[in-house]
Amino acid sequence: MIRTPLRPLARILDAREKGENPDAIERENKRIRHEQMRDKARMRAEGRLLVLGVCFLCAFTVIGGRMGLLAMSEPSEPRGYAPGAVISASRADITDRNGNLLATNFETHALYAQPRHLIDPEVAAKKLVKIFPDLKEERLIKDFTGKRKFLWIKKKISPEQMQAVHDIGDPGLLFAPRDMRLYPNGSLAAHVLGGASYGKEGVHAAEVIGVAGAEKYFDDYLRDPANGAKPLELSLDLTVQAASERVLYGGMKLMNAKGATSILMDVHTGEVISVASLPDFDPNNRPRPLTKGDASDSPLFNRSVQGVYELGSTFKIFAAAQAIELGLFNADTIIDTSGPMKVGGFRIGEFRNKNYGKLSVADIIVHSSNRGTGRMALEIGIERQQEFLKSLGFFEPTPFEIVEASGGKPLLPSRWTELSSVTISYGHGLSSTPMHLAAGYAAIANGGRVVKPTLLKQSGPQLGPRVMSEETAAQARMMLRKVVTDGTASFAEVPGYQIAGKTGTADKPKPTGGYYEDKVINTFASIFPIDDPKYVLIVTLDEPVETSGPKPRRTAGWTAVPVAAEMVRRIAPLLGLRPAVEPVNNAVLTLTSSN
Known part of the structure; x- marks a missing residue:
């Protein structure tokens, strides 16, 4: 910036020559300078006022516009959550x-x-x-x-x-x-x-x-x-599920059981058509979990996948099938089941101290001989028995698609000795869930292929690795059929629907160790129709006792089998299974005449 001097020398000298007062020149220059400064300050103030006015105008315009929008909008309740939080309330059926x-x-x-x-x-x-x-x-x-x-x-x-x-x-x-x-x-x-x-x-x-x-x-x-x-x-059938639950509830009450479960599985796809666990609850008003006591006392406890039980003699068919598959025996091979039999210093006995003598492998399953299956297990050996049961899924929780299934891991012996091998062959010493048992029996029913239980509807067969030949599976099914016709499951006969299966009565373990003398877990594992196997049905009762006779009866043949038979009678028509026409004895036919 160039400043003009108040007393410029040239003008001062010129004023002195003319006899004028040089101070007048200085006063004039000061006046001009002050006027310039005043004009500049006025322009600056006017600019600031203009900007401030524009800001006020914009602010009032925004506020007025917002007030107008609020006045035109629908009233709504104030939100009780943090700004920006998005809640997705949608859920598929x-x-x-x-x-x-x-x-x-x-x-x-x-x-x-x-x-x-x-x-x-x-x-x-x-x-x-x-x-x-x-x-x-x-x-x-x-x-x-x-x-x-x-x-x-x-x-x-x-x-x-x-x-x-x-x-x-x-x-x-x-x-x-x-x-x-x-x-x-x-x-x-x-x-x-x-x-x-x-x-x-x-x-x-x-x-x-x-x-x-x-x-x-x-x-x-x-x-x-x-x-x-x-x-x-899902793979469930609502009508079959309703019929199964109704029959199971009636059976649980008739047999005075603490609880019950049933599983119906397609043997080719692994689809679970119905699965029930009693007592149950209403999910619309879900009860609170128990904080103390036995978990199985809660209605939330799912016995089909959380109930890890020794399933008794239902395991005997696995020992027989493996022995036949390995070529050690066939269905007609004779085995001496006479006592005494000691393994690892422990005596192996029979139910009610029976002595069956020499029996074929098929009759060992029919009569449910502990010594017979134990001797087959000793021939099979520990490692081969472990491999076979592992291939059937008895070492890990089932992949059934509900969160509770992951907690149903089988209980295996800490040391798998010869004694363990013998007791496991007749269903003691290894605890698993009824869902494991259903998958194992499905492999026998479908010709020897593993299937995984699933809750999702499948488009076709989902057969896994082969664990036994079709011939072995056929012989196993034949033996299971004889259990119904000649053995412990005679109450399983349903006219029009040929059923094969195996009973299992296992003493219930005490929480403190040992077993109860008057409490059992009863199971009937069945396949139907046996001439063209399509379904496996497992029925398990917790602490049942049948009291219609002079003495209480606690075996599976008296408790679980009649419940399973009634269930098949109810659900087979719902599954679209037509009853087979039974042959009629000509002697009962009579000729009538209108004369």
């Missing part, structure tokens, strides 16, 4: 193999309060207690008159309850829309479905999450919006 609904969503509401907006907190509390008797009036009054700004009152309410709260007319009582998980069939297939609850919650939506069963196992699939309206299709 679950259906059976025929498209029948097992689980779906139902629109309902939750009730919450904003205490600061309550007109009369005490009156509101009294009226709410009349509508919801489980609420505590004193607690509500304390919450309504305290410092809380938000309060959940009920997570799910019915339309009638919602209308009653509306009638209270207090603006501090508000409703939040909800998608509630609904199980329209009540307790049917409860242990399979499991149940659902709420995860993240807000006043405008709530996240529905699985807490047990298939709901939890398939939680990611059911919550994935990419699946759209496509339901999760």
